[in-house]
Amino acid sequence: MPFREVSAKLVEAQVAPGARLFSQRGAMVAYTGEVSFTPNIQGGQGGLRSMIGRRVANEATPLMTVEGRGTVLFGHGGHHVQVINLDGDTLCVEADRLLAFDGTLEQGTLFLGRDGGLMGMVRGQVSGQGLFTTTLMGKGAAAVMAHGGVIQLPITPQSPVHVDPQAYVAHFGDVRNKLSTALGWREMVGRGSGEGFQLELSGSGAVFVQASEEKL
Amino acid sequence: MAQFRLEGTKVLAVTLGGGSDAVKAKNGAMVAYDGQMAFKKMTGGGEGLRGMVTRRLTGEQMAVMEVKGQGTCYFADRASDISLVRLNGEKLHVEASNLLCTDAGLRTGTTFTGLRGASQGNGLFTTTVEGAGEAALMSDGPAVLLRVTHGMPLQVDPGAYIAHQGNLRQTFQSGVTFRTFMGEGSGESFQIRFEGDGLVYVQPSERNTVGGDV
Numbered sequence: 075m076p077f078r079e080v081s082a083k084l085v086e087a088q089v090a091p092g093a094r095l096f097s098q099r100g101a102m103v104a105y106t107g108e109v110s111f112t113p114n115i116q117g118g119q120g121g122l123r124s125m126i127g128r129r130v131a132n133e134a135t136p137l138m139t140v141e142g143r144g145t146v147l148f149g150h151g152g153h154h155v156q157v158i159n160l161d162g163d164t165l166c167v168e169a170d171r172l173l174a175f176d177g178t179l180e181q182g183t184l185f186l187g188r189d190g191g192l193m194g195m196v197r198g199q200v201s202g203q204g205l206f207t208t209t210l211m212g213k214g215a216a217a218v219m220a221h222g223g224v225i226q227l228p229i230t231p232q233s234p235v236h237v238d239p240q241a242y243v244a245h246f247g248d249v250r251n252k253l254s255t256a257l258g259w260r261e262m263v264g265r266g267s268g269e270g271f272q273l274e275l276s277g278s279g280a281v282f283v284q285a286s287e288e289k290l
Numbered sequence: 291m292a293q294f295r296l297e298g299t300k301v302l303a304v305t306l307g308g309g310s311d312a313v314k315a316k317n318g319a320m321v322a323y324d325g326q327m328a329f330k331k332m333t334g335g336g337e338g339l340r341g342m343v344t345r346r347l348t349g350e351q352m353a354v355m356e357v358k359g360q361g362t363c364y365f366a367d368r369a370s371d372i373s374l375v376r377l378n379g380e381k382l383h384v385e386a387s388n389l390l391c392t393d394a395g396l397r398t399g400t401t402f403t404g405l406r407g408a409s410q411g412n413g414l415f416t417t418t419v420e421g422a423g424e425a426a427l428m429s430d431g432p433a434v435l436l437r438v439t440h441g442m443p444l445q446v447d448p449g450a451y452i453a454h455q456g457n458l459r460q461t462f463q464s465g466v467t468f469r470t471f472m473g474e475g476s477g478e479s480f481q482i483r484f485e486g487d488g489l490v491y492v493q494p495s496e497r498n499t500v501g502g503d504v
Binding site for chain 2: 154221225233
């Protein structure tokens with residue numbers, strides 16, 4: 075695997091010819107060897123169509139291609155970094171949380187309305203995800219940023235997991251998510267418990283939750 | 291009985307067995323749960339009308355919710371570090387803003403702290419937790435536990451103080467000199483002095499306090 079967690083906030087990546095990486099622009103903190111960083115106007119993989127897709131979906135975080143031979147250290151904003159290894163699964167994550175990922179992973183954009191129709195769009199708004207989210211598919215690793223530490227909670231068909239939309243980081247696997255509301259008269263009169271909206275994730279896979287309710 | 295467990299240093303996992311199992315937690319601190327959970331805000335900190343009025347008057351307001359159900363509930367707040375304190379009938383004094391979660395079996399109340407509070411920027415009062423069960427404290431950075439014994443008093447920066455337990459007497463001391471008035475103070479003009487026998491929790495960070503500026 076190309077990524078190794080050096081500390082809670084830094085990851086080390088190995089680059090070799092033929093094994094390139096993508097990373098958020100400006101996230102490199104140090105490197106050794108012969109490595110080149112090329113700004114990626116397209117904002118990731120795919121052709122012109124994917125680029126337009128990302129622009130329209132507002133999931134176009136400035137990315138750069140990292141190529142060459144050597145070791146690169148990535149870190150950004152003092153945020154905690156979690157390396158997620160994918161083995162053919164699909165990872166759903168917000169583009170601005172993505173620090174770096176393997177060139178072998180296939181990047182895509184997912185319209186949240188597809189998964190739950192109108193409620194999916196409402197869900198995106200409530201969780202601050204917007205209407206679209208980035209997907210990574212295939213075999214490889216991705217480094218994802220979060221405020222505070224990250225815990226991984228397994229999701230099995232028997233036990234769905236509910237997550238505070240603000241603390242949600244990413245999920246992978248065959249997971250359906252829907253927004254569940256627990257709004258009662260208390261919320262209406264301003265005496266809510268602050269837990270009115272929750273993301274309900276069911277299926278099989280895992281969800282990553284950060285130890286904070288702050289966005290990046 | 292609710293089971294408290296730390297998931298890393300910044301996430302608290304509480305396992306509830308259903309029935310009358312419940313915990314009190316800071317409003318909005320839930321990050322995830324599995325199983326069935328119900329969240330209900332407890333008006334005025336859940337201490338009845340008298341407690342509510344006291345909290346309003348003393349400025350030690352806590353927005354607290356009651357969590358009931360069956361399963362595991364995860365709590366975290368702004369990436370604060372969490373320490374667990376097990377109480378067996380003792381009394382724990384803690385700043386309301388540093389209390390994340392308590393067993394529903396623990397009683398909470400307010401006490402007068404005197405001048406110390408004012409220098410801390412937290413008012414003149416502090417929260418007490420009493421009974422048998424577990425409580426979770428939050429701190430900015432991992433908390434250190436300092437022991438106070440007879441003949442070995444401890445001085446703490448008011449901005450770094452989180453909580454204390456045991457048979458402790460606290461006094462407020464100041465080292466204000468003419469230099470302080472000249473604007474050449476060291477920033478350590480006020481301290482809380484603990485004497486007696488007990489434990490003090492300190493965080494590796496300082497809140498903005500009146501005392502910290504001089």
